[in-house]
Amino acid sequence: MRSGFATLLLLWLCAAPLAMAEERLHYPAAPVAGQATGQLVIHGALDLVHIRPLLERFHRQHPGIELTYRNLGTLPLYERFLATPDEVDVLISSAMPWQYRLANDGHAQPLGSAAAAAWPDWARWRQELFAFTFEPVVMVVRRELIERFGRPQSHADLLALLQRHGTALAGRVVTYDPSRSGAGYTYAIEESRLSPRYWDLVAAFGQTRAQLVDTTGEMLAGLAEGRYWLGYNLLGSYARRVVAQDPALEMVIPDDYALVTQRLALMPRQAPHPRSARRFLDFLIGLEGQRVIAEQTALGAVHPELEGQGTADRLRATHGEALRPLALGPGLLATLDDLKRQALLARWRREFSRDSAAGD
Structure with missing residues (x-):
């Protein structure tokens, strides 16, 4: 018999209108002298129309990094990670309770950068789990x-x-x-x-x-x-x-x-390409990546220095205290x-x- 936890996991198949079949984007490496090389594998429960502008900008900045993105449903993403936690460098999901559980259970490694330390407290858990949309x-x-x-x-x-x-x-x-x-x-x-x-x-x-x-x-x-x-x-x-x-x-x-609600990103403890993962997470929560979110997607940028259309700052200015972000903390586990x-x-x-x- 399916356990209650497994049953609840199955519900997250319906958390967003994402394709159930795997979709994939691949950017081959084109090394440039003096720039970083390597590989980067990202698994995300985020439609290609939203993630593509971010990936393209990152790859233009780091053409020597071969980049693979797989778009998965939230349940396939979670189960695939638990089965093979050493195959992916960055995990992105809108299933906030499950991302929090992974970090809380020790599956995430900290990002020790200045960008991570400066990220708003309400949008991160320790320096391991980062909310990057609004x-x-x-x-x-x-x-x-x-x-x-x-x-x-x-x-x-x-x-x-x-x-x-x-x-x-x-x-x-x-x-x-x-x-x-x-x-x-x-x-x-x-x-x-x-x-x-x-x-x-x-x-x-x-x-x-x-x-x-x-x-x-x-x-x-x-x-x-x-x-x-x-x-x-x-x-x-x-x-x-x-x-x-x-x-x-x-x-x-x-x-x-x-x-x-917010998309959460983490770097697995067993990430095969941790240098590339750190670069991408720094980009994702940095000014440039957040500006891409604000200007080229409908996801809502979180960076506190960004203002104007497509940002959390603009939404707060318009709607004030009415906005109630789901708290990034232990309360998420009650969902499970x-x-x-x-x-x-x-x-x-x-x-x-x-x-x-x-x-x-």
Whole structure:
């Protein structure tokens, strides 16, 4: 029988709309006199469209380093690492609890650079695990909903909307199924801690017969097609790109509170090419790499010296204390506790079905 821990790991297959088959980028070495040579192997749960600008910039800086990137789902990435911890130099994942567990269990080695020491305390654990993106969890709404009912700007607005117009919105709301989605489950844990009205919101989702899916990608596809009018708790970095290309959609960062998830990077203790790994991590959390994130991706740069569009600084200036980054610390391990998971999911199902027969 599958253990509770293994079952929960399986849920992280649904944490983001990533391809399950391995995708790969390869940059052959082109040695230049006086520059570093070597190899670098990176495994990441990060789509090629987001990671490619970073890899290309790094390779232009270090053309003598042969670079291989494998894009894996979060579960394959984690399991492959545990099976062969000496084949990869840098590990990147959005599955924050599992990255933290790897570091906490002694699988990461410290980065002893000035950049690592200066990295914000809230975005690193010791000098072994580094949060290098800043990705709010958002709502996406269609124009039809805004024209008919107005734009929900907060969770309170959303709750009122669902309670008042449950019949009109029946089947047109979509969110994560926390029993199948690792992301949805993690967000449910955090929201139940943050808001005393969270369980009322779950009941309101049930009232509107909200559709429950596994990924942000499924939500965005349904919103773009018009099957859904409102999506809740989408990963903002993925939503932003779709919304920017579709005038029928708007992205809303709630102004009362908005969870923020982050990609975590570590250098394994058995990394086969540690010099190259250190160079890449220094680049990733350095000004140049972070500037690439800000200007060429939707991931959100963390570097405290960067301002303007595409940065955590800009998001904080706009949304202030409403932004609630998932804390990088021991609390993440609670996500891996099977008894706590069973208790939360039991209540979620109970609240979701509580008012399912209610109407307008």
